[in-house]
Amino acid sequence: MSEPKMQLEKIDDYRWRIPKSYKPGMLVPGLIYASEKLLESIFQDKALEQVANVAFLPGIVNNSLAMPDIHWGYGFPIGGVAATDIDDGGVISPGGVGFDINCGVRLLKTNLAQEDINDKLQDLIYRLFSDVPAGVGSSGNIRVGVKEEKEILIKGARWAVEKGFGTEDDLECTEENGQMPGADPQAVSERAFERGKSQSGTLGSGNHFLEVQVIDQLYDLEACAALGLNLGQVMVMIHSGSRGFGYQICEDYSRKMVENLAKYKINVPDRQLACAPVKSSDGQAYLGAMRAAANYAWANRQCLMHLTRAAFEKIFNLSWQKLGMFLIYDVAHNIAKIEKHTVNGQEKTLCVHRKGATRAFGPDHAQIPERYRKIGQPVIIPGDMGRNSYLLTGTDKAMQDTFGSTCHGAGRLKSRTAALRSVSSDILLKELKSKGIIVKASGRNTLAEEAPLAYKDVNQVVDVVANAGIGKRVCRMRPLGVIKG
Amino acid sequence: MLRNYEVLEHTADIGIRVKASSLEGLFKNAGLAIADISTEKLKIINPEKHKIVVTQKADNLEELFVNWLNELLSVSAAEGLIFKDIKINQVNEQLVDAVITGEHISNYKTNIEIKAATYHRLKVGKTGSLWQAEVIFDV
Numbered sequence: 193m194s195e196p197k198m199q200l201e202k203i204d205d206y207r208w209r210i211p212k213s214y215k216p217g218m219l220v221p222g223l224i225y226a227s228e229k230l231l232e233s234i235f236q237d238k239a240l241e242q243v244a245n246v247a248f249l250p251g252i253v254n255n256s257l258a259m260p261d262i263h264w265g266y267g268f269p270i271g272g273v274a275a276t277d278i279d280d281g282g283v284i285s286p287g288g289v290g291f292d293i294n295c296g297v298r299l300l301k302t303n304l305a306q307e308d309i310n311d312k313l314q315d316l317i318y319r320l321f322s323d324v325p326a327g328v329g330s331s332g333n334i335r336v337g338v339k340e341e342k343e344i345l346i347k348g349a350r351w352a353v354e355k356g357f358g359t360e361d362d363l364e365c366t367e368e369n370g371q372m373p374g375a376d377p378q379a380v381s382e383r384a385f386e387r388g389k390s391q392s393g394t395l396g397s398g399n400h401f402l403e404v405q406v407i408d409q410l411y412d413l414e415a416c417a418a419l420g421l422n423l424g425q426v427m428v429m430i431h432s433g434s435r436g437f438g439y440q441i442c443e444d445y446s447r448k449m450v451e452n453l454a455k456y457k458i459n460v461p462d463r464q465l466a467c468a469p470v471k472s473s474d475g476q477a478y479l480g481a482m483r484a485a486a487n488y489a490w491a492n493r494q495c496l497m498h499l500t501r502a503a504f505e506k507i508f509n510l511s512w513q514k515l516g517m518f519l520i521y522d523v524a525h526n527i528a529k530i531e532k533h534t535v536n537g538q539e540k541t542l543c544v545h546r547k548g549a550t551r552a553f554g555p556d557h558a559q560i561p562e563r564y565r566k567i568g569q570p571v572i573i574p575g576d577m578g579r580n581s582y583l584l585t586g587t588d589k590a591m592q593d594t595f596g597s598t599c600h601g602a603g604r605l606k607s608r609t610a611a612l613r614s615v616s617s618d619i620l621l622k623e624l625k626s627k628g629i630i631v632k633a634s635g636r637n638t639l640a641e642e643a644p645l646a647y648k649d650v651n652q653v654v655d656v657v658a659n660a661g662i663g664k665r666v667c668r669m670r671p672l673g674v675i676k677g
Numbered sequence: 678m679l680r681n682y683e684v685l686e687h688t689a690d691i692g693i694r695v696k697a698s699s700l701e702g703l704f705k706n707a708g709l710a711i712a713d714i715s716t717e718k719l720k721i722i723n724p725e726k727h728k729i730v731v732t733q734k735a736d737n738l739e740e741l742f743v744n745w746l747n748e749l750l751s752v753s754a755a756e757g758l759i760f761k762d763i764k765i766n767q768v769n770e771q772l773v774d775a776v777i778t779g780e781h782i783s784n785y786k787t788n789i790e791i792k793a794a795t796y797h798r799l800k801v802g803k804t805g806s807l808w809q810a811e812v813i814f815d816v
Contacts, residue, residue, distance in 0.1 A: 264689060451736065607687055638789075
């Protein structure tokens with residue numbers, strides 16, 4: 193028997209409310225960014241119930257937010273944003289960050305046009321597939337010892353740059369400069385070190401990927417000019433996270449917080465929402481460990497970019513600088529951060545959880561690089577391997593309405609098993625080839641599980657955030673070559 | 678080999694339902710499901726086998742069940758081993774003690790990475806004479 197459909201209050205064409213009265217225990221309403229069409233797919237799973245559950249978190253302010261790419265996760269929905277007031281008992285929840293801490297995406301430009309790479313695309317994709325370690329448990333070529341691993345946790349992407357795997361410029365174009373302060377290696381278990389040591393410089397599996405793309409539409413000409421972007425320009429997108437290191441930290445602290453829920457007198461409707469006050473010793477320990485994992489992920493993406501640049505150099509016989517392979521930006525989309533925001537006219541210090549959501553700070557914000565102050569923070573939205581991806585910028589409206597947050601991708605529509613039933617990898621490969629897209633995947637089922645039909649149309653998702661004003665379209669890309677873990 | 682678990686639909690992740698006539702069987706079947714979901718055997722490159730003792734405690738059966746699965750995932754990833762042989766020495770509502778035998782990961786192709794077992798919609802219990810558990814893995 194199907195469960196009764198939740199009644200949502202329509203605010204406008206792109207926003208819907210779950211009233212606080214929906215469930216006793218909700219401290220704030222739920223607020224969903226979606227079009228009527230996207231809402232149909234959102235209703236197909238239990239994501240909205242999870243938005244309501246997140247509203248139970250002690251100290252939560254304004255709304256439990258859901259972005260238009262929302263789908264059913266565990267505890268938090270994927271595409272969820274929740275901010276808690278740390279001076280009012282506000283909590284931090286490892287489930288509100290997820291197992292893949294600082295899963296994120298970076299976008300780099302090139303000075304190549306599509307016609308410059310058409311003849312070399314196949315060689316390039318095969319070279320990238322061989323040189324950039326992908327897949328489950330794959331080991332990186334960049335090996336580190338335990339002592340160095342601890343250094344990575346503190347220094348993040350800076351560690352990689354000091355090793356010669358990038359430049360200061362790369363760090364400036366990375367959220368938190370690729371080095372989140374407050375990381376605490378002492379708060380990390382030995383097991384996490386064990387799980388992480390062989391995986392630096394690897395992509396990971398499933399939806400983790402590296403794509404060679406081409407810009408097929410420009411929206412904001414001023415921002416494109418500022419970023420040096422043009423129609424037909426070749427771009428590279430890298431999607432990865434903190435791998436086994438982050439998973440272990442999430443597991444260690446979820447377990448601890450489940451055990452300590454009674455100690456803090458916290459009631460949550462799902463144990464995966466287990467949490468502790470930010471200011472408690474458990475909250476502080478998790479924050480320190482989570483930041484260490486975030487730094488690990490930034491070092492990882494910096495290494496992956498280095499390997500990508502080197503692969504391009506081999507194929508084109510030119511240095512990456514001559515190929516114009518400069519980083520546009522790197523964003524985290526699974527993270528919790530302590531940020532200042534205005535709540536009911538008062539500045540508050542909040543713990544903002546972005547679980548499958550991207551920071552989208554508007555123009556002039558002090559925490560975005562000087563070079564982007566005029567246009568706002570670049571926001572990178574990967575789509576599926578057959579359709580599009582986007583570059584957006586953050587907005588003032590996002591600062592006011594969503595704690596400076598927006599969507600993070602297309603969002604899954606079908607389960608992996610449903611995708612496997614719907615499409616065969618061979619047919620999909622042919623279909624993508626007929627569209628001029630070359631794909632290499634390391635897992636047997638990865639291709640079918642990650643098929644475009646398993647995802648919402650990213651164009652619809654971005655339409656919502658653009659129309660609701662919580663992200664501004666800069667340009668759109670389409671894939672030419674895809675490497676899937 | 679006949680599967681001793683069913684796959685449950687979940688948009689982003691993978692859920693399983695496991696049944697057994699004893700609590701030992703339930704823990705064993707769920708543990709074996711991990712390797713079955715995520716790997717397929719190739720040829721034997723490294724014939725060495727490693728025995729590891731796993732002991733987990735929790736306040737209640739459901740949390741014990743998740744802790745057990747997460748320990749298997751964690752040991753598997755840290756040691757580079759795939760567990761196809763599980764012997765439960767002792768299990769009750771608050772403690773599980775087992776010997777797991779792992780084969781080297783190079784003998785296997787890994788198709789999907791299970792990051793962790795979650796508490797979301799977790800169910801462990803006994804109906805009549807049958808033990809049953811449902812758990813969602815983050816993949």
